[in-house]
Amino acid sequence: MTITLSDEARQLAGLFETETEATVKDCLLDEEFDRVIFLIKTGEMGKAIGAGGEHVSRVEQRIGKSIKLVEDAPTAEDFVANTLAPAAVYNVTISENDDRLAYVEVAEEDRGAAIGADGRNIDAARRLAERHYDIDDIELT
Template structure:
């Protein structure tokens, strides 16, 4: 994980939330109407608290909605956690030129929830991913049932097979 620079406001919010939830906070992302706390894998239940009490206390204190996001070294799982409870149809990560792109396929019914007002949810997701992974872009694919993602084509020859294996390894090693 990269070092994250926090503002004074973020540090104060982390301090308050760590006290009431009694779990270490990895990161805090603020925007006008929301505060998102990133917690270690397995800490999400404790962070939320019994009946959501920790989240409710924090929302009263901050006057904003509070989201708890569970971190994962598995980027695909982390992306799903960022968008939870929204069901993403599929998630994959691929190098495209200089960029590492997260592709998320969604049902048209959850489009508004994924994008948020004026794309704010997508913007926040990308901000989180840039801080904790090497992902630089998110591409959303609206899944109209008629057009299912085709299986990756099998390489025709050994050279193509080798290129595909190297591309996968390159993204994994970063």
């Protein structure tokens, strides 16, 4: 699947890669919540964050927006779980009926973290899952 980035998203991804030396696989501009979501190559999350979060903080200051990082994964199930971090995800099942739905079992105490303030985390998870795995929706169970 080919992901098309806007000029602004490409510039932000390039800036993030230069500042952190981590590989950005996708960049979403979340205008509603004034933030940028970076999809980071598997295994490079530590490099992206930096010691004590210094890399993220430095880029946030430069661009004037908050940043959410998501680590890529080789399977749709692992990918969906990563998009909902830091919530504890127990299981992800992908339904292949009429629509591709991801049913996610989340610890009850982490439902709020999975959804996020004003639904920002679940919205980002849905957008990324659709872009990368053609998943039509994510439902928490």
